Each structure stands twice: as C-alpha cells, then as structure tokens.
Amino acid sequence: MSEPCTSRELMIYTISRLLKGVRHVAVGQSSPMPAAGAMLLRALNERDGLERVQVSILGSVKHNSFTGGAEELFDCAAQGRLDAFFLGGGQIDGQGNVNLVGTGDYPNNPVRWPGSFGSAYLYFLVPRVILFREEHSLRSLVERVDFVSAPGVTDETVYRRGGPHALLTNAALFSFKREAGRFRLESTHPGYDWRDIRGTTGFVYDNEQCEVTTPSPDEATLALIRGRIREELRECYPQFAGNMPGPG
Amino acid sequence: MTDFVTPQKMAEMIPSGCKLGLAPDDYAAAPGLVRMLIDRGIRDLHVVCAPIGGMQVDMLIGAGAVATLETSAVSLGEAGGAPCFSRAVRDGSIRLRDATCPAVFAGLTAAEKGVPFMPIRGIIGSDVLKRRDDWKVVSNPFDDGEKIVVVSAIQPDIALFHAPEADRFGNVRLGRRREVMLLAHASKQAFVTVERISEVSLLEDEKMAAGVLPAIYVSAVAQLKNGGWPTGLYAEYPRDGQEVEKYARAARSPEGFQAYIRGSRSAA
Structure with missing residues (x-):
C-alpha cells in the first residue's frame, strides 16, 4: 500500500478535474499546485488518448512554447486562445x-x-479562471x-x-x-x-x-502525480517537488 | 555606437534620479550590476519593473535608492514576499504606482511605437485603475457603447538587463525573452551586462538573428560573468535558491539587510 493521498495531492487532482476539456491552460509564477494540476491533466489525457492539452508554465523553459516574450500570454488571452488560468x-x-x-x-x-x-486583465479575458x-x-x-x-x-x-x-x-x-x-x-x-x-x-x-465529498484520485493517478508530475515540477519548483511524496 | 565598458564604469553611467527599466528575476535581471549601483550610493530612482520585480528591486528599495516604483508585483518567488518592499510600503518611503503586467507592456509598446497611449482590455472596475492618473477610461472611437482603458506611454531613460551574449558590434542575443526586447525598444538607452562577448556578429546566423537586439538600441555593454546571480539567467543558469532564501531571511530587518549587503559586497 502506498502512502495515502495528501491534502495537496487532492487539490492537484481537483485542479485537473476543473480543467477537463480545456485546450490551452496557462499557469503564472509562484503557482506549483496549479502547475501540477495542469501537468496532470496533460498526462491523463495522453494516457487515455484524449485531446492534447497545451500547458504554458510561466518561468519554465521546458513547459512553455511562447516565443513572443511575456506579452504573448496576454495577447493569447485577448484573442481567445487561452481557455484557463489561475x-x-x-x-x-x-x-x-x-x-x-x-x-x-x-x-x-x-x-x-x-x-x-496580470489579474486585472486576465480575469476579463480567460473563460475559466480558477481561484486557488x-x-x-x-x-x-x-x-x-x-x-x-x-x-x-x-x-x-x-x-x-x-x-x-x-x-x-x-x-x-x-x-x-x-x-x-x-x-x-x-x-x-x-x-x-x-x-x-x-x-x-x-x-x-x-x-x-452540501453533503458531497471531494473525490480523491485513484491509485494510478496518484502514482502519476508522485512520478511524472513530481519530476516535471522540479524545473520551476524544486523545493515544492522535493517536499512531495515520491513514487513507491 | 555601443560603448564597451567595465561593470564599474557602467554603474557610474547610470545617474541618480533616472527612470530605470528593469527585467524580471530569472529572465534577464542584472543583480550583479544592481549591487554596484547600491555600492556607489545611487538615489531617487524611478524604477519601472517590466513587468514585475524581485530580489534586485527589493535590494534597491532596501538601500534607499528608490523614490518611485512602478510595478505589477514584487516577489522573491519560492522564497516568499519581498521584505524591503513590504517595509517601504508600510513606511510610505516609496511612491507606489501599482500596475498590472499587460498594462506595463502596453505602456512600453506605446513608447516603442512613439505614440502617446495604448488601449488595453480589462482593468475597469479594479482599484488598480482608480489609483492611476495616467490611465483613463475612454469610449471606443469606433463603437460608442464600449468603454476601454488607455494607458500612457512608458519610456524609461535607461533599460538595464543581463543577457547571455553580445557581439563586439553591440548586438545582444535575447532569444525568446522578447519582453526584454520591448523594454529596450521603449527606453531611451539600453545598458546590458553579458556573460560572453562574441567576435562574430550575432546577426550573421539567420537562425539566431530574430532573437537579437540590434546595436541601434544598445548604448553600453559590460561583460559581467554570472551577472544574473543569484536570481538566474533564462536558459543559461537557474536561480541559486539557497542564496535568495538567505537574502529573504536576512532582509526581514533593516539591520539584517545592511549586514547582507556588507557581507556580499566582495561577491558583486
């Protein structure tokens, strides 16, 4: 049996559920859990053969394909090319x-x-803003x-x-x-x-x-968070990743 | 013509009282040169963060070098809040012009294009707007029913940033960091510290040329190896998280800040 799901892992999983269906999600600076949730959605969609998700993590070299500088995120949002933000x-x-x-x-x-x-602007332009x-x-x-x-x-x-x-x-x-x-x-x-x-x-x-309990991730999803997602987070959030439970 | 100077000389070329445009930490911040500005006792700066500030800005504030701060945020990232900034806000020792990132870019874009203002979406209904007398709500001239914000042009006297490479002609490679390109275009002058100086023109390689800031905009270049330390240089080296943590802890008190600055003088 692996270690039970932590509070942070539950939130990461919940973020991935809230993002279901988005094509492009961006994550701002200093946001390790939103970044993890977006990465998890991308990994789950890949695993399940669903639509590819574009994840743009500000501050990342690996998980960010913008070539137009920091302004490109805002231009994307204004044009409707960004579905979700935090x-x-x-x-x-x-x-x-x-x-x-x-x-x-x-x-x-x-x-x-x-x-x-960027809140005073993105809040007007990004359809799904998740407050975290x-x-x-x-x-x-x-x-x-x-x-x-x-x-x-x-x-x-x-x-x-x-x-x-x-x-x-x-x-x-x-x-x-x-x-x-x-x-x-x-x-x-x-x-x-x-x-x-x-x-x-x-x-x-x-x-x-309300009597509904927030659903927890299953074993396979939890393993994905502790494996691939933890590794992907390391580039921008080494301290946060280091404090997450590891695989096995 | 681009002057090639020592970092010390570059620090002397940036006068007290100027409007200084700075790049964000981890992208193209120049904490190495900023340390020299502090050591030489620079004062009364109007700092424009393009679009946010970090450790170098917090250090300038702690050193009493900043009169006006125009920024969308100041943060030390994983190391938490910016202590000198928070203290200065409480004391009222800096004049604050809070912004939102795309409005800073819009203001810089106006300056880049030589027009007085730029329209921008959103912002209406925020207290950020209420506090800015240089932003206005106007009617869309093509559709009277729509309200839109215009922000006035932002033209720093000097843009200061750190980049991976310049060539000996004064061209500077910025790669994907095009917000730094915008900052340089918008400013009257750009002063750049670099890791390396290439003997070959950076414009010769067509694959690289679009990511190069031409020497037209670059007034001075100084080679300063590791000039992005401790906050990092995009795609070259990451931030030294331990050092930034050390700073964050020290700067919690004015005395701790002074001790940190004294202790790190030789490293700069």
Missing part, C-alpha cells in the same frame, strides 16, 4: 473580487502582498476585499468573456455562478463537513449544507 489572492470575497495587493488602506497597507500581476487559495479561513475568504485587484463581475458596457469559474481551497470546492455573482459550495474535502466550511468562510454562498 489566480490566487490574499483575499477573495463573495462577489469573486480578488485582492493581491494587501490588507488595510492603500497605499500604505500594513500587510502588503506582491501585487496584482490553500488557506481556507475568515481572513482569506472575506465579505469584501480591502483592495480590488480584479473584479469578479462587470456591467455590460465593458468587454468581458472571462471570469471566475471555481474556488478551490484546502477544505472545499466552490463553483461561481456568474449571473448571480455568487459562489456555490460543490464539495468538502475529506475530513471537513459543511459546518466547518460555514464557520471558516467570511462570505455568503449557496448550497451551504
């Missing part, structure tokens, strides 16, 4: 607003995070963000074909309903129930009393 967020609120800048008042935020990166925030707490999932790096919803005068698709944390999975501008609880991860989620989520959402 955003983190120090704070995410119930309307799908994302804050990557900091808490408290701008500009002298008492807690400052790196910054908005490992920490599920009242300080990360808030009623209203302190700073809007990228807004969750927009009125009709502004061109928008993209936006939030799902929110994944270390405790639960939500979908985002664009018409309503609200999240819906889809499943809780093993070890958590809906009451835990209600108590640690700072915003209101639909389907509060």
